[in-house]
Amino acid sequence: MAGSWLGPFPSPFLTLNLPQFPFSTRSHSMSTLRSQNPNPSCSSIPNPTPAAQPSLLVFSGGTAFNGVVEDLKTFTTRVAHVLPVSDxxxxxxxxxxxxxxxxxxxxxxxxxxxxxxxxxxxxAVRQLLGHRLPLDARQAKSEWYDIVEGEHNLWTGVSKPYRETIRTFLVYFQNQILRRSDESFCFSNGSIGNFFFAGARVFFRSLDAAIFLFSRVSDIPSESLVLPVISTNDRLTLGCELSDGTIIRGQNEISHPTKGYMALVNKGNSSAPALSSRIKRVFYMSSEGQNLLHEVFPAPNPAVMDQLRNVDCIVYAMGSLFTSVCPSLVLIGIGEIISSRSCPKVLLLNGTHDRETSGFSASCFVTAITDALNRTYGAPHNCLKNLPSHYINTLLVPKDGEIPVNVQCLADQGIFEVIVVDSVHDPKVGVVFDPKSLIQALDDLIGRHMPTNVKVV
Known part of the structure; x- marks a missing residue:
């Protein structure tokens, strides 16, 4: 794997030899993909899926929608999961x-x-990459060394090719940490998957390549895409402006502030103080912006744009509205494509309030998404003036949810299809969609819009 694919590697690892991946028969070798596309990513993997399966694009964060991913795979594996990179x-x-x-x-x-x-x-591979280290910093560091040296029992059941592949990037991650001796890295509550992912990203100097590698190692169906909404190797910070003019910097500070990086993140953090006023908009910040807010305007991932133009259904998933969904919507070009599509555009309404949406009704969610896609409160020359119905035409609502649903208000926004879906009670977050019922509702909805000669299975 010389530098001809992804450019030259950092000098300490010019001679690093990666083992051959034990791909399944449906996968393609990295050398084959390299000859087909000089800049491979998840989006470059050939799609062998039967045309009978509908294709979806889902805007979501990494937590709330995870609960339906397993059931969604039984409906269709042709899903583009678009995720923010500002956590x-x-x-x-x-x-x-x-x-x-x-x-x-x-x-x-x-x-x-x-x-x-x-x-x-x-x-075994999934358990290894999904493992978190202890909260105690000393115990976490000790366990990390056992893992990176290949001595931890988490390696049990992992064959030599997989073991060598995964360890290569864990070792590389460790090397990068040690090279920054002026920064003391804390392994407390660390995710082994995050460390593997970070090692691959730095090694390849490409987020897309890291996703590709992770997808192959964890054997994700080749027609399932995990796409960062922004394809970048730079650090991005999310900011928000409240209606009273307050500016908050950082995704966690907006949605679920914690006491330092060692603290556990509670996505349903009811103990966090209420925001001083409603969120007006979210935007991207850096230390090098041109204005007082250091606001920047990154370009969306071209693979996301391509998927938006072609999928059978666009879904705004449940979860943190302003920090999980809206960061993917405010990018220039996203609103333009979505408004031009005539496919189902579905909002999955939350079942409970959170810090970001306290006091919101269903129509408030619609307004927030519309404002994000129109970039209503951004630079005037970048704003759109599309109606809510250009972006959302169907609302799926969990039964017995906390969010008020005023059908007339939604109709005034041009949204006439409101579907109530069975729900279950999650002890951590409250009312959530019953996964199987949600998938059935999506199946019925998409089936009504698919061509008559295509059967949804």
């Missing part, structure tokens, strides 16, 4: 602090949910 909590924050670059936590989380579980080795 700054947990071990992701520690990696970004020391190594820089985009956040990989949400992407790693979705990749693991999509990973194969059909063999004992696949389960």
């Amino acid at each position: 700054d909590g947990g071990s992701t924050a520690e990696i970004v602090r020391v190594l820089g670059g985009p956040a990989v936590g949400d992407i790693r989380s979705r990749c693991l949910r999509l990973a194969d579980k059909s063999t004992s080795e696949a389960v």
Whole structure:
């Protein structure tokens, strides 16, 4: 694997030899893909899926939608999962602090949910990459050394080719940490998958290549895409402006503030103080912006744009509205494509309120998504003036959810299809969609819009 594919590698690893991947028969070798596309990513993998399966694009974060991923695979594997790269909590924050670059936590989380579980080795690999180190810093560091040296019992059931592949990038990650001796890295509550992912990203100097590698190692179906909404190797910070003019910097500070990077992130953090006013908009920030807010305007991932133009259904998933969904919507070009499509555009309404949407009704969710896609509060020359119905034409609502649904208000926004879906009670977050009922609702909805000669299975 010389530098002809992804450019020259860092000098300490010019002679690093990666082992051959034990791909399944449906996968393509990296050398084959390299000859087909000089800049491979998940989006470059050939799609052998029967045309009978509908294709979806889902805007989501890495937590709330994970609960339906397994059931969604039984409906269709032709799903493009679009995820933000601005998470700054947990071990992701520690990696970004020391190594820089985009956040990989949400992407790693979705990749693991999509990973194969059909063999004992696949389960072992999934358990290894899904493992978190102890909260105690000393214990975490000790366990990390056992893992990176190949002595931990998590390696049981992982064959030599997989072991060598995974360890290569864990060792490389460790090397990068040690080279930054002025920064003391904390392994507390660290995700092994995040460390593997970060090692691959830095090694290849490409987020797309790291996703490709992770997808192959965890044997994700080749027609399932995990796409960062921004294809970048730079660090991005999410900011938000409240209606009273307050500016908050950092995704965690907006949605679920914690006491330092070692603290556990509670996605349903009801103890966090309420925001002083409603969120007006979210935007991207850096230390090198041209204005007082250091606001920047990154370009969306071209692979996301390509998928938006062709999928059979666009889904805005449940979860953190302003920090999981809207960061993918405010990018220039996203609103233009979605408004031009005539396919189902579905909002999955949350079942409970959170810090970001306290006091919101269903129509408030619609307004927030419309404002994000129209870039209503951004630079005037970048704003659109599309109606809500250009972006959302169907609302799926969990039965007995907390969010008020005023059908007339939604009709005034041009949304006339409101479907109530069975729900279950999650002890951690409250009312959530029953996964099987949600998938059935999507099946019925998409089936009504698919060509008559195509059968949805």
